[in-house]
Amino acid sequence: MRSTVDSTLKCALVLIFSILVVCVVWQVVSRFILGTPSTTTDELARFLFMWLALIGGAYTLGQGRHLAIDLLTLQLSGKRKLLSELVILGVVGLFCAIVMVYGGGQLVAKTLASGQVTPSLQIPMGYVYGAIPFAGLVMIYYCLSFALDLGSGESKQADEPAFGPLD
Numbered sequence: 001m002r003s004t005v006d007s008t009l010k011c012a013l014v015l016i017f018s019i020l021v022v023c024v025v026w027q028v029v030s031r032f033i034l035g036t037p038s039t040t041t042d043e044l045a046r047f048l049f050m051w052l053a054l055i056g057g058a059y060t061l062g063q064g065r066h067l068a069i070d071l072l073t074l075q076l077s078g079k080r081k082l083l084s085e086l087v088i089l090g091v092v093g094l095f096c097a098i099v100m101v102y103g104g105g106q107l108v109a110k111t112l113a114s115g116q117v118t119p120s121l122q123i124p125m126g127y128v129y130g131a132i133p134f135a136g137l138v139m140i141y142y143c144l145s146f147a148l149d150l151g152s153g154e155s156k157q158a159d160e161p162a163f164g165p166l167d
Helices: 001-033 040-065 070-074 078-114 126-129 133-150
Strands: none
Touching: 001 040, 001 133, 040 133, 070 078, 078 126, 078 133, 126 133
């Protein structure tokens, strides 16, 4: 299941990044060569960058390549290390649930209810902000998946963090 989520996110990130590059290149061409900057691609690039950053952060967590201060965890072994890693996953999951899913979901709901649309594309701003709860849900999925791996006693290398491969 995790490999399916990884592959889906990877494809989505490549697609978003490719569209973002095309938008930015067109923005440069329209501004400096044609003399009339495109407001549509400017706005689209901003929103795609937001989605790229948030989904990319979730994907990075799933790959175990996120920024971590693991001085304490590296010094521990056995059940203490397991407990430490479970607590860390719990805190990350709780943060994602409260701030990203609940808070982001409230932001999406309020923005959709207000009828606010983007100036150029005329799409509801709630769709743009939807990246926040979506990324939060993906991060919670990864936290639960890693916690289940830890709970089942899946063996890891001594120098490898318990959540996510480093290769």
